[in-house]
Amino acid sequence: MDVTGRSGEMTVFATVAEQGSLSAAARALGLTPSAVSRIVARIEARLGVRLLVRTTRALALTAEGQAYLRAARRILADMAEVEEAIADQASPRGRLRVTASLAHGRLYVVPLLGDFTARYPGILVDLNLSDRIVDVLGGQADVAVRFGQLADSPLTARKLGETGRVVVASPGYLARHGTPQVPDDLLGHNCLSFNFRRAEPGWPFREDGRDRALAVTGSIEANNGESLAQLARAGVGIARVGRFAVENDLATGALVPLLEAFNPQDREPLHALFVGGSTTPARVRVFVDFIVERLAARVA
Structure with a gap:
């Protein structure tokens, strides 16, 4: 030496x-x-x-x-x-713990991982797809890809895009139960909802220039939009989910958009959340840069 x-x-x-x-x-x-x-x-x-x-x-x-x-x-x-x-x-390296919502992660994040690991072979991606909120600040993940308005937090956020929401049902369900023409018609339908607390108390609509939240009920609640979309495709009921999750279904006619004249066109932002600062590992920075590059403007 x-x-x-x-x-x-x-x-x-x-x-x-x-x-x-x-x-x-x-x-x-x-x-x-x-x-x-x-x-x-x-x-x-x-x-x-x-x-x-x-x-x-x-x-x-x-x-x-x-x-x-x-x-x-x-x-x-x-x-x-x-x-x-x-x-x-x-040469960034090490284990990178990434969490994303189930539907968006499967449709948008997973398809990018092959290119990412080819570019950075020293990084091991540890992926967790769940609509459960993971505590990044508490060390449960390195990067969280999440929809929703940002709360006050010391986390650093990089915006990846935004998405709207859409009320959908299958043609078979509508043939059996009828097509709602105004939001109040949903009170007579089986509305499939999320089982975790959301910012709005019900499904938001805009009528006569005013916004309102309609309290709907149904036979099934789920913790992720992908399950709600699947139930809607199966004709179980009506769901309100992120448009990105049902783009293909809308294009093929497997699901039909409902009450679009009353859609408030609310947009939900998508961010990558991580602990920022001078000590942020390079594997975190390069991953966030990569998904910003690939996902920006792709979210419907």
């Missing part, structure tokens, strides 16, 4: 303290005992203090030696952290 610089000297001294003897430190470092002794003597001469008390049977640190050891360990750890961070910039 190179022991000509201050960091090399600190490494030698820390090793002597850890090993408990000059000869043991020399073996650990691949140096001769005399070389280790000269380095310790050089440090003591420069500082003008005794760092080690050496006897034939033991080696002990003086008070000044203990202070130097603490400082040396801190400096060496800081240097290692800086070098690791710089190396990480050049």
Whole structure:
């Protein structure tokens, strides 16, 4: 090893303290005992203090030696952290924990992962698709791709796009139960809803220039829009879901949009949320940059 610089000297001294003897430190470092002794003597001469008390049977640190050891360990750890961070910039690596909603994650995030891991082979993507809110600040994930208005939070947010919502039903359901013409007609229908608390108390509509929330009821509630869309396709009832989740169904006619004249055209933003700052790992930054590049303007 190179022991000509201050960091090399600190490494030698820390090793002597850890090993408990000059000869043991020399073996650990691949140096001769005399070389280790000269380095310790050089440090003591420069500082003008005794760092080690050496006897034939033991080696002990003086008070000044203990202070130097603490400082040396801190400096060496800081240097290692800086070098690791710089190396990480050049070749991001490590486990990246990503969470996204079930439907959007399956339709939009999963198809991007092959290209991402090909570009960054040192990153292992640990993906969790769930409509349950994951605590990024608490360390449960590195990046969360989420719809919804942002609450006050120390998290950093990068906007990926936004989506509207649409009320849908299958042609078969409408043939059996009739097509609602105004929002109040939904009170006589089986409306499939989310089972977690949302910002609006009911399904929002705009009538006569005014916004209102209609409290609907139904036989099934679910924690994700993909399940609601699947139930709607099966003719179980009417659902209000993100338009992105049913684009293909609307295009093929498997689902029919309802009450579009009363659609408030509310838009729900999509963000990538993560802990920002100078200590943000490169694997997080490159992933967020990648999905911003690929997802921006793709959300319906």
